[in-house]
Amino acid sequence: MLKLIKGIEVYSPKSLGIKDVLIVGDKIGKIDDEVDILGVEVEIIDGKGKRLLPGFIDSHVHITGGGGEGGFKTRTPEIVLSDIIKGGITTIVGTLGTDGITRSLENLYAKAKALEEEGITTFIYTGSYRVPPVTFTGSIMKDLILIDKVIGVGEIALSDHRSSQPTIEEIKRLAADARVSGILSGKAGVVNIHMGDGEKGLDMLMEIVDTTEIPITQFYPTHVNRNPYLFRQGIEFAKMGGFIDFTTSSDPVFYEEGEIKASKALKKCIEDDLEDNVTLTSDGQGSLPKFNEKRELVGLQVGRVTTLFKEVRDAVFDGVPLEKAIKAITANPAKILKLSSKGYIKEGYDADMVLIDEEYNIDTVIAKGRIMMKDKTILTYGTFE
Numbered sequence: 001m002l003k004l005i006k007g008i009e010v011y012s013p014k015s016l017g018i019k020d021v022l023i024v025g026d027k028i029g030k031i032d033d034e035v036d037i038l039g040v041e042v043e044i045i046d047g048k049g050k051r052l053l054p055g056f057i058d059s060h061v062h063i064t065g066g067g068g069e070g071g072f073k074t075r076t077p078e079i080v081l082s083d084i085i086k087g088g089i090t091t092i093v094g095t096l097g098t099d100g101i102t103r104s105l106e107n108l109y110a111k112a113k114a115l116e117e118e119g120i121t122t123f124i125y126t127g128s129y130r131v132p133p134v135t136f137t138g139s140i141m142k143d144l145i146l147i148d149k150v151i152g153v154g155e156i157a158l159s160d161h162r163s164s165q166p167t168i169e170e171i172k173r174l175a176a177d178a179r180v181s182g183i184l185s186g187k188a189g190v191v192n193i194h195m196g197d198g199e200k201g202l203d204m205l206m207e208i209v210d211t212t213e214i215p216i217t218q219f220y221p222t223h224v225n226r227n228p229y230l231f232r233q234g235i236e237f238a239k240m241g242g243f244i245d246f247t248t249s250s251d252p253v254f255y256e257e258g259e260i261k262a263s264k265a266l267k268k269c270i271e272d273d274l275e276d277n278v279t280l281t282s283d284g285q286g287s288l289p290k291f292n293e294k295r296e297l298v299g300l301q302v303g304r305v306t307t308l309f310k311e312v313r314d315a316v317f318d319g320v321p322l323e324k325a326i327k328a329i330t331a332n333p334a335k336i337l338k339l340s341s342k343g344y345i346k347e348g349y350d351a352d353m354v355l356i357d358e359e360y361n362i363d364t365v366i367a368k369g370r371i372m373m374k375d376k377t378i379l380t381y382g383t384f385e
């Protein structure tokens with residue numbers, strides 16, 4: 001069934017002005033000032049007063065749930081499709097976290113397949129917080145080369161009391177293996193690094209970049225906005241050509257303790273001309289544990305994927321141009337993860353799109369040409385929702 005979005009302001013992310021956009025199957029067929037389909041049955045979507053954005057890419061979501069830092073009862077719940085759609089997310093990368101024992105890669109894979117069957121695009125990281133990493137096949141290289149959904153390794157914890165305290169040699173080898181298997185399989189092979197609050201911060205990654213041939217872009221550090229010191233280091237890392245990722249799920253208590261709100265971190269990077277080096281991810285369904293200075297757990301929240309666009313929207317309301325702000329959840333993750341048909345409103349690309357209304361609220365979500373939400377009404381729920 002053909003769909004035609006009429007007279008909509010297109011942000012590809014770059015602003016293209018008012019256009020008609022024709023969707024043919026699961027692809028973007030045509031973008032032009034005027035597209036007329038004479039004599040063919042087509043579903044018209046009125047774009048007047050709305051803006052069209054590429055579907056959002058959230059490259060760090062605990063789709064099978066995570067947590068556990070407060071014992072079994074704090075294992076967080078798995079994600080449901082409707083939350084993903086409400087967040088305008090059409091591509092998601094699933095990850096394990098602290099608990100790579102009761103949470104399995106096989107379960108992560110099955111959930112990614114389930115979400116794909118329900119209509120969105122999914123990938124996963126092999127591994128979890130710990131080194132040596134959990135794998136499907138016993139080797140991250142075989143996982144990356146042989147399992148299509150595996151596009152990288154993560155989230156590998158550094159500078160955190162919950163990490164496996166990996167040596168620099170272990171991280172070098174892991175990044176080298178991810179890089180070579182990415183090259184051999186035409187994938188990104190990025191290492192998604194969980195940055196904790198430890199005072200060494202990004203030091204280990206900086207040393208690896210300084211002392212080996214591994215390019216800085218092999219690493220994809222997240223939670224870089226979690227404290228001012230790490231944020232400053234992250235800006236330096238980005239100025240060296242690295243990618244940095246800010247977490248949008250948060251809690252007011254974290255801001256009081258120095259976490260930089262993701263929208264502010266994004267604004268600062270764009271002001272420092274680093275708009276191509278930065279992404280936002282939600283850490284959805286992951287735990288947001290709060291530890292006291294003795295590292296005792298004193299609180300735990302659950303991350304939400306709906307915070308992803310909320311932080312982009314806050315950045316826009318804070319003066320960041322829309323076409324720059326949305327790159328952090330569309331074109332940039334697509335580039336970092338080497339998703340060649342995603343992240344842009346371009347002819348021949350996947351028909352993953354979000355329509356927002358005049359107040360920048362998500363109004364309609366289209367994933368691979370299928371309308372998942374229209375006029376703020378969810379049309380497609382998860383199988384058991």
Ligand SMILES: CC(C)C[C@H](NC(=O)C[C@H](N)C(=O)O)C(=O)O
Pocket residue numbers: 062065066067068096097098099194196223226247249250254283285286287288289
């Ligand atoms: C960035 C902060 C606020 C949250 C962050 N979450 C995770 O890393 C995921 C979590 N450990 C899980 O396995 O579900 C953290 O714990 O540091």
Ligand SMILES: [Zn+2]
Pocket residue numbers: 097155194195223
């Ligand atoms: Zn993490």
Ligand SMILES: [Zn+2]
Pocket residue numbers: 060062095097155283286
């Ligand atoms: Zn996480």
